[in-house]
């Protein structure tokens with residue numbers, strides 16, 4: 002497949018590295034609704050945090066990838082990035098965060114860019130954006146039946162997974178509980194109060210089988226990171242986090258979903274991804290998994306070969322995903338408890354963990370992480386020191 | 387109890403008109419025989435524009451389902467069931483489960499199409515076969 006690269010085939014100098022990360026205060030923003038706040042404001046805030054973190058001069062940035070910001074012109078002009086080479090825009094989709102890193106890493110590897118700013122801004126909570134509804138090709142045929150929410154599509158997929166593999170609903174409860182436990186150690190997380198199974202089952206259904214605590218927390222926020230080559234990264238103050246392997250695998254369907262819960266796409270991606278990084282799923286120290294809904298983690302676990310197909314339920318009930326488990330997942334609380342930043346903050350948390358900056362939630366001695374998105378565009382990046 | 391009702395277009399008007407006749411009618415590709423939904427101008431399999439509106443058996447099985455508890459439409463009180471039906475001919479349709487007579491939906495259950503007038507259109511719905 003052409004859509005991957007392998008650092009091992011590169012001159013080591015061109016290995017892509019994340020050298021600066023930035024996020025906005027998600028918790029404070031959640032409590033401060035402001036309709037005047039824009040995606041651009043938030044993206045710009047995160048950009049300057051990431052730039053300072055990297056130690057690079059702004060004039061060294063030669064490429065920019067913006068997500069959710071309709072005008073890349075406006076962002077670049079606002080940021081004083083007038084003289085750049087490659088600029089690209091990603092739509093406001095949650096399928097895109099891993100693709101942004103894939104794109105940046107590929108440009109660095111190819112020698113087409115030297116320093117890339119990847120920037121995301123989302124004022125969704127203040128602007129009361131609604132996700133789903135009209136976003137998929139079959140919307141006009143689904144809307145008459147009151148079938149308008151992305152969560153409902155995920156609910157259908159999860160019920161199918163239950164039918165085929167006997168996956169217990171308690172597996173979803175364990176994801177929500179673990180995300181919240183991780184968030185309780187993250188001062189920037191929106192929801193920090195630990196929850197129990199009782200809390201999970203007492204929360205109302207939204208789209209049965211899914212309950213409120215299966216759903217992400219729509220919020221305002223910005224996220225940014227800077228990607229450069231290992232050659233350039235060597236002189237910088239921060240420990241570079243290497244992108245060891247990167248890949249994408251799409252499932253383009255009329256419906257929001259995939260009949261096999263994306264297993265085929267993820268399995269194909271997994272084979273290429275791990276082979277090219279020269280590692281195994283069992284080598285991973287932790288993982289960041291896209292969780293617009295808890296169910297996405299069930300699908301990603303199986304597709305990434307972390308457990309066998311159909312075994313995610315028992316794997317989760319055994320607590321393997323918890324902080325002290327075999328593979329801690331969503332160490333900052335994920336979309337369910339930290340903030341829904343459409344995958345972007347998950348990537349930044351991976352970098353902070355690998356750099357040993359995660360404070361009370363730090364995973365001990367971690368060197369290798371997986372950042373995976375299970376969605377119509379499945380993407381995954383293996384990050385390491 | 388409709389959600390948001392569509393205004394038929396040049397492409398899908400025959401689908402909605404068929405409902406008035408009590409028939410589920412989808413496009414079938416003349417050269418390759420592929421039957422697909424939603425309606426389009428070209429076959430999604432082979433690209434041919436030579437498509438013929440063809441009567442379906444109106445039968446299928448429940449592929450999966452949800453019960454919507456959050457109210458999205460004023461005219462549509464919750465809870466209500468949404469089915470994803472796999473038609474005998476292959477394509478999927480969403481629908482509500484109607485006239486269930488207290489029977490809970492289950493994956494694999496056989497269903498058949500029924501038609502309900504809603505506003506200016508007639509909606510295909512499904513009930514247990």
Ligand SMILES: [Zn+2]
Nearest residue numbers: 415418429432
């Ligand atoms: Zn055809």
